[in-house]
Amino acid sequence: MLERICYLPGLDPETVSWKTLNSARGAQGLSVAVPLLSEQQIAHVAQHVRRNAHKHLRAMPVMRIVEIIDAAVARLLDRQDPYRKRMEQALPAMTGYDAEMVRLGLTRYLKTFRKPELLKFLAEDFSNPGILDDFQPLAKGGYGQAFGPPVLGHIWAGNVPALPLWSLVCGLLVKSGNIGKVSSAEPLFATWFAELLAEVAPELAGCLAVVWWQGGDSQPEQAFLQAADMTLAYGSNASLAAIQSRMPQGKRFLGFGHKVSFAMISATALDPAKVAETAHRAAHDIGQYDQQGCFAPHVVFVESGAQISPRMFWRYLARSLAAFGQRYPRRALTLAEDNSLAAWRQQEEFVQGAEVTGDMRGEWSVSFHESGQGFGASSLNRAVRVVAVDDLADVPAIVAPYRALLQTVGIAVPPDALFTLSKLLGDVGVTRIAALGDMTSPEAGWHHDGRFNLADLVNVTEIDARAPAQADKLAFYDD
């Protein structure tokens, strides 16, 4: 089946030339055609989005937008819905991830975009979400209204399916027209979500677009950056720096670069009655989407002193990963990924002097460091390092040199330690602390990399506190 992807309102598909993408993973039974867009075509689509957003979206009450997104997401949660069916079939074929893992992951993720959750996005950033609709009183006096950029550009990564939904929802909530560039690795979700949204709310059909160009091709990218009022992008630090260098003067750019995450397990969680659950939850964080998300752990720090030693926990974790792999097999790797994983194992064994255990076929790998070697990045694809520490309070100092890269910590500790350790971790740059097992499913409204999802997108227009009084003097009722 040849699937034409992208969503190009205002453009006649027959005037576009299409190219069939070669999937690195040889997606079975699915071939995907992407549009080769000229600079003019990208500018044209963006202009169409700008006009339509101005006409239909800018004046729409934010609660109406919430309801539309909620209705679209509700359809995607319905396993009988045609869009959902297509996603369940095509996303595993496209990405190589286990079908059941994708199905469960999709549901868990989509649930965070229902109406009550969307309200959290709004409440997190605005004490009065009405500020998106009208001028509202400000605490300091005066009035303010928040305006999203007329056209918000998104450059998405394809490591985890459905990833574009997050920023797309944020763009819609601030009433921006949205134009997003999909990755070749997973171009499907954004396309289908755009089509579905147009079905649910025809008035929004022209308010968003999904485009593609070959990563690194600077001409379409230039046209895209020029056409959007503000751009946010996900990617490697190098590719973000390249985009930033091409940003037109005066336009804002929000980059979400590479991050690393890790887990911390207290001696308490190694109680013989609890250790199996602990290992199970850690294995889930490592196995879900084969560690491809930035919230997946690279290292598990394990505290000594319990009846179950860190070395024994290493064995528990190995068994849990094996079990997870039985239920949700890891995707087939490319030769380069195989090599990267082999190199990681060699690095652990020969350079770090660690003990390495793993499945013969490389489905999972766990190394064990008795002490001191500390932090390091994994090759991903279910490879993780277990590091024994005397005290979890030592961990912040170990990770401190990597401040700019830190993101999520999955933690299994008692309540008091949760808060004392979180304080230390926040101080070295960690931006999210989750329970072990929940690392890969951030909650609605989470401050992505410590930033504001919506507030970072808007400009606030203020009416000076003294202006109404002066205006009063010009009123017809002025005495």
Add this chain to the structure above:
Amino acid sequence: MTQDTIVRRVLDFIDLGDASDDAFNELALLLFEYQFQHNRPFAKFARTRGKTPRSVTHWSEIPAVPINAFKFLDLTCCRPEDAVAVFMTSGTTQKGRRGKSHHASLAVYNASMRHNFAERLMRGDHNLDMGILFPTPEAMPHSSLAHYLDIAMRSFGSANSENLMRSDGIDVPRLMGALERAEATGTPYALLGASFSLVHAMDALQAQNRRFQLPPGSRILDTGGFKGQSRELEPDAFYDALSDAFGVPRRDCIGMYGMTELSTQFYDNGNADCPAPKSGPHWIRSRVVNPLTTMPVPKGETGVLLHTDLAHYNIVTSILTEDAAIETDEGFLLLGRVEGAEAVGCSMAVDAFLQAASAI
């Protein structure tokens, strides 16, 4: 089993001219036992993989040591200080750490080199006028390539042969002189060097607007590798340029593939078409495998090379490379170094992490 006995066995095996599967297997298992006994880091490596002389019954089961390990372990059966030569890699990866191969004697290395070179490059000639475009062993005592080319010249070079390198690069006047002499006398000439040296030589010719038409029977041997030392050419462009500059047909431009971590080299039979399949002699066997499982990939698919080199008796026989290749009926097509995957999306791979950390 003493070292002398092992050396004798290997030399005899090289002399056989050809070998049955059984004979290869027998010597490979003998070497595994010898290395397991005398090479302690290797024994530990094998044991952690559940491989011992008792459990291994076929040469293909001998655990292959990844070339990365050569940077961190002293893989040698003799005491390191007793080695007569230590060949080292150039240290372009792992923050300058160099992979080491200790040689207890060079008798086997040299015999392996000569037997193979005689057949694949000399092609029946006893000697040739040779020019070497690579530093001498005196200048680079730890370079296996310098040693290899030196043996080539000493064993197969005529009296007119010479090393054409000075400490600051190619001795261009001498190179020109040698090429002019070959053209004038009609004596076949052999030019041998690393790919980057040959590029430098071609650049030097071009700077003087010179081209040569070497006599029939002349040949060029390139040992691969640009290593950032010259501009890099695609194989087709490289052999076209060689052929154009020296007047040697592409079928007589022979590519050698060797590694510091081996005692045996591979050759193609000229590069009329690229990539040209490469193959080795009967004392080395190569498989194209998955780098993670070390199981052979289906024929025709890309994997990495795993070599079992019986001439590498003092070190380890089986090594896992990072060279991507495809198996063919004639040998294997070498595709270059296999790269680790780039990190995608918001997660990151090891390289990027190390970069970030070193920037702090």
